[in-house]
Amino acid sequence: MTVEPAAATWSAYWEGMGHRHIFVVEARDHVARLRREVAPRPTDRVLDFGCGFGHVVELLAPSVAGVGFWDAAAGMRRATAERTASLGTVGPVDLGGPVPESALGSFDLVLANSVVQYMTADELAGWMPRWRSLLVPEGRIVLSDIPVPGASAAVEILGMLRFAARHGFLLRAVRDGVREARRYSRSRGSADLRRWRPEDLVRSAAAHGLHAQVLPANLTHRSGRFSVVLTPA
């Protein structure tokens, strides 16, 4: 697969990302919503695609059969491996090339939280059959926290500050946010988040033999975004 300029820019952005407190708090909030709405089973083998610093992997691992992880950024894969080193049911899955034979048909649940917005439409179309090939026949793919066209940046920032205030770290969020906003505008170049209308994502999934169910509410605190569960049609 060729790396398009936007994807290359985002990958540099994520390679340079430092850890922030909000990632832990957001992961706790996301996993609570995931448990309520998607209900991973104790027997499930889960793949966290775009695992970031590995907080979701760490939180989910004790309640499911196993968790594999992959992230395009090597630094994120390293951070997740370090964070979960003592967890015997967690391990990396190398998706940097062809899907490893051992991973085919081996996951009940593939998660990609806050990830597909960093892919071009072609890149996402390329991942759909690959994710599908990782699933057991009744498996599910959960894409969450997907921004929609026309969403206001100001509303998202306000929402983030409210979330931080509710969880007792407003000042820290403002300080970290200002620092990050400077790095974001410097390092992302011309790349912008890829936004999806839910109906377009449903159509793209159908073209890859996946049935898409848009959930009534997003699986993160960002209420203006949406989440979708894909199952083999």
Ligand SMILES: C[S@@+](CC[C@H](N)C(=O)[O-])C[C@H]1O[C@@H](n2cnc3c(N)ncnc32)[C@H](O)[C@@H]1O
């Ligand atoms: C906003 S973070 C979300 C991290 C994690 N999913 C969570 O919920 O905490 C986005 C992550 O997606 C990863 N990512 C972006 N594009 C990707 C791609 N094409 N393939 C795999 N990972 C990707 C980034 O490196 C980053 O770690």
